[in-house]
Amino acid sequence: MLGIGASAALAPAAAMAQEAGAAPTGKQTDPAHETPEQRASRARRLAWWREAKFGMFIHWGLYSIIGHQEWVLESEGVPIPQYEILARHFKPKPGAAREWARLAKRAGQKYMVLTTKHHEGFCLWDTKLTDYNAMKQGPGRDLVREFVDAARAEGLRVGFYYSLMDWHHPDGAKCETDEEARKRFVAYTHGLIRELLTNYGKIDILWYDVDKPLTSAQWEAEKMNQMVFDLQPEIIVNNRNGLAGDFSTPEHKIEAAQRAWESCDTMNLGWGYQKNDTEWKSPTRIVNDLTICAQQGGNYLLNIGPKPDGSVPEESVRVLERVGQWLDVNGKAIYGTDGGASVSFGNYDNFTRKGNTLYIHVYFWPGGTPAAEWLTYYQPGTVVSVGGVKAKALSARLLKTGEPVQFTQDDIHLCLTGLPATAPDDPVTVIEVECDRPPVVDHHLIRPMWQRYKVGISS
Numbered sequence: 001m002l003g004i005g006a007s008a009a010l011a012p013a014a015a016m017a018q019e020a021g022a023a024p025t026g027k028q029t030d031p032a033h034e035t036p037e038q039r040a041s042r043a044r045r046l047a048w049w050r051e052a053k054f055g056m057f058i059h060w061g062l063y064s065i066i067g068h069q070e071w072v073l074e075s076e077g078v079p080i081p082q083y084e085i086l087a088r089h090f091k092p093k094p095g096a097a098r099e100w101a102r103l104a105k106r107a108g109q110k111y112m113v114l115t116t117k118h119h120e121g122f123c124l125w126d127t128k129l130t131d132y133n134a135m136k137q138g139p140g141r142d143l144v145r146e147f148v149d150a151a152r153a154e155g156l157r158v159g160f161y162y163s164l165m166d167w168h169h170p171d172g173a174k175c176e177t178d179e180e181a182r183k184r185f186v187a188y189t190h191g192l193i194r195e196l197l198t199n200y201g202k203i204d205i206l207w208y209d210v211d212k213p214l215t216s217a218q219w220e221a222e223k224m225n226q227m228v229f230d231l232q233p234e235i236i237v238n239n240r241n242g243l244a245g246d247f248s249t250p251e252h253k254i255e256a257a258q259r260a261w262e263s264c265d266t267m268n269l270g271w272g273y274q275k276n277d278t279e280w281k282s283p284t285r286i287v288n289d290l291t292i293c294a295q296q297g298g299n300y301l302l303n304i305g306p307k308p309d310g311s312v313p314e315e316s317v318r319v320l321e322r323v324g325q326w327l328d329v330n331g332k333a334i335y336g337t338d339g340g341a342s343v344s345f346g347n348y349d350n351f352t353r354k355g356n357t358l359y360i361h362v363y364f365w366p367g368g369t370p371a372a373e374w375l376t377y378y379q380p381g382t383v384v385s386v387g388g389v390k391a392k393a394l395s396a397r398l399l400k401t402g403e404p405v406q407f408t409q410d411d412i413h414l415c416l417t418g419l420p421a422t423a424p425d426d427p428v429t430v431i432e433v434e435c436d437r438p439p440v441v442d443h444h445l446i447r448p449m450w451q452r453y454k455v456g457i458s459s
């Protein structure tokens, strides 16, 4: 940890950060015992990311050549000398990273995170610490440099995924039982991270992965994070090096936490390229997952698994472009939203909020309700009804067209009426409702209002 008077010894960037507020420290601190300065530093470093909400994850490496996902080396027991041959045959096309970055931009994603080294151990950059790298092998290029340049050219923030677990390095497994091997391997690991955070300018995110087989103490994880913050004082780090870091990382699920969190997920079933996996999520599903993350105050990191030449599977492109078109119209209902819009879910809608504005995201358009023929409640025609809105609605409009939406409201529900019979937007229609205070949707609120159950038919 930096002590008082340590700033003279800091790198210039770190000294600048200290002027702007406290420099982050690698030392693990229980959030309950964080100093106000530590909290302020974290809030400052996370500010752009909380606003951004949506990022692109990229799983790409030698495994992409086989096309059986990124765990192929271990799950199929491929002998290392066989696997190493892939490195000579890895020949990505020029400009692949530019394609990803342009796609991310079109998709409305604000940051990108690339697997600089996955569990297979192959380094996509020009490292001096092993020849098992993209510069010395097939590509003959620094693929991390290309990625960084491409992201910056599109104005996107840059993130590095880095797997601590390493199936290729001779000490990668031995380090658990052999202290000399541990020391060598930890020095190698810290050295690789140091290169990544020294040679590519400002890096916004360090996304550690799998800390097997060592404990955080054995990884010297506090020292690792301290080095990271000394090199990149504004960076944010995740929680997968055995320490809590700045944010948590639920995987294949959306799980809100009492701290910054980011749910990472795939567009089909796997992370790395899997040739015959056609289980693609629909644009509705992706928009909805992104909305749930925003609703609960988190981020969404959505993966692409490029082919060995770097091109993105057509279905990913199609879906991401569709999501991007939707965000072009509805972005204000996602980016920079506050979280906490609702404590309950609708059956066809979700909610986000910003200040006093409630966004109702209708993903299954109602209307054509059979009951509309005889229940006055569902007239006229299409009604979007939200139970338990804790705020008074002042005005409402469709984000897609800007058209005003009529509504009535009482203690039980906000009832938006006069809506078209078919969904005005695709895959999700957003209705923007201005309220008199920060709105919260909580269906449970109306449960005690028993009078609404008063029966008309005598029992």
Ligand code: GLC
Pocket: 059, 070, 071, 209, 210, 251, 264, 271
């Ligand atoms: C897991 C997997 C890995 C994937 C990662 C993404 O840790 O081991 O293959 O990169 O999750 O979150």
